Amino acid sequence: MSRTLHIDWTKCDGRGLCTELLPGLLGRDDWGYPVARRGDRTDIAIGRDDAEAADEAIKLCPKLALRVVGGGAGSSGRPAGC
Amino acid sequence: MDEALWAFGRVSGFVSLALFTFSVLLGILNRSGRRLLVLPRFSISLLHRNIALLATVFLGLHVGSLLLDSYAKLNVIDVLVPFLGAYRPFWQGLGTVALDLVAAVVVTGLLRHRLGQRTFKAIHWLTYAMWPIALAHAIGNGTDGTGKWFLVLAVASVAAVGGAVIWRLSATFLETAKAREGGLR
Ligand code: HEM
Numbered sequence: 001m002s003r004t005l006h007i008d009w010t011k012c013d014g015r016g017l018c019t020e021l022l023p024g025l026l027g028r029d030d031w032g033y034p035v036a037r038r039g040d041r042t043d044i045a046i047g048r049d050d051a052e053a054a055d056e057a058i059k060l061c062p063k064l065a066l067r068v069v070g071g072g073a074g075s076s077g078r079p080a081g082c
Numbered sequence: 083m084d085e086a087l088w089a090f091g092r093v094s095g096f097v098s099l100a101l102f103t104f105s106v107l108l109g110i111l112n113r114s115g116r117r118l119l120v121l122p123r124f125s126i127s128l129l130h131r132n133i134a135l136l137a138t139v140f141l142g143l144h145v146g147s148l149l150l151d152s153y154a155k156l157n158v159i160d161v162l163v164p165f166l167g168a169y170r171p172f173w174q175g176l177g178t179v180a181l182d183l184v185a186a187v188v189v190t191g192l193l194r195h196r197l198g199q200r201t202f203k204a205i206h207w208l209t210y211a212m213w214p215i216a217l218a219h220a221i222g223n224g225t226d227g228t229g230k231w232f233l234v235l236a237v238a239s240v241a242a243v244g245g246a247v248i249w250r251l252s253a254t255f256l257e258t259a260k261a262r263e264g265g266l267r
């Protein structure tokens with residue numbers, strides 16, 4: 001099962017850190033909110049190349065609006081440390 | 083040896099305060115959601131955190147060196163409990179209060195993902211109290227705190243932080259303020 005990046009819309013404030021870190025996956029709408037470039041808007045499939053940047057985004061999101069879901073064992077949705 | 087410790091204690095205190103000043107400015111900039119020239123938002127966020135941590139290291143050196151120095155007559159209790167010190171207890175106590183606040187802010191900052199946004203944010207607001215308290219401590223307690231060069235720097239940083247707080251409170255503070263006004267009323 002592939003990992004997906006889940007955006008909690010009740011928390012996201014469109015601050016745009018994730019869109020900077022994952023420009024290939026996420027664009028930004030006129031109000032600053034992230035928009036998936038393809039596929040589901042809330043659960044975005046992360047390829048291998050984006051895994052590290054996705055972890056960074058989860059760590060740095062100022063509103064703690066991001067987490068990883070899926071991906072099997074070891075994925076608590078929380079990044080290690082910090 | 084004592085002389086050197088004492089001198090080091092003073093210098094590290096100033097370095098720590100200067101770094102905290104930058105960290106507060108970067109924290110406010112971070113909150114606005116804006117970039118700074120070529121710096122992306124995530125870099126501002128990382129700079130804010132790392133400068134705050136560096137400032138905390140210097141704060142540790144500041145207190146540590148004065149603990150070892152016999153002139154300042156500091157003991158472990160004074161480091162944690164304010165207003166009991168032997169030398170200018172009020173002004174030294176402000177330093178202790180600032181240290182306690184820094185400890186709370188840094189620990190909750192590093193554990194943000196565990197504590198959740200609400201707790202993190204509630205404690206993080208204390209920075210707005212901590213910075214002026216630390217500055218007052220430096221002016222009132224430091225040997226050089228009322229020196230001309232220090233006062234010039236102090237006035238400049240009060241202007242910078244004061245200006246940033248006024249900006250923080252203004253209607254157009256958020257990067258997205260313009261785009262969102264009207265839309266979500
Ligand atoms: C481990 C250390 C720290 C971490 C991880 C951290 C993290 C953060 C984060 C994520 C924000 C953005 C919050 C948001 O946008 O909702 C922020 C804002 C801020 N931080 Fe820190 N911070 C740390 C230490 C400090 C320290 C020591 C200070 C003070 C010297 C400070 C001052 C500020 C200020 C003034 C803001 C803006 C708050 C606002 O107006 O809403 N931070 N910090």
Ligand code: SF4
Pocket residue numbers: 007011012013014015016017018019032033034060061062063064065066
């Ligand atoms: S970093 Fe967080 S708050 Fe900012 S746009 Fe992405 S999910 Fe939303």
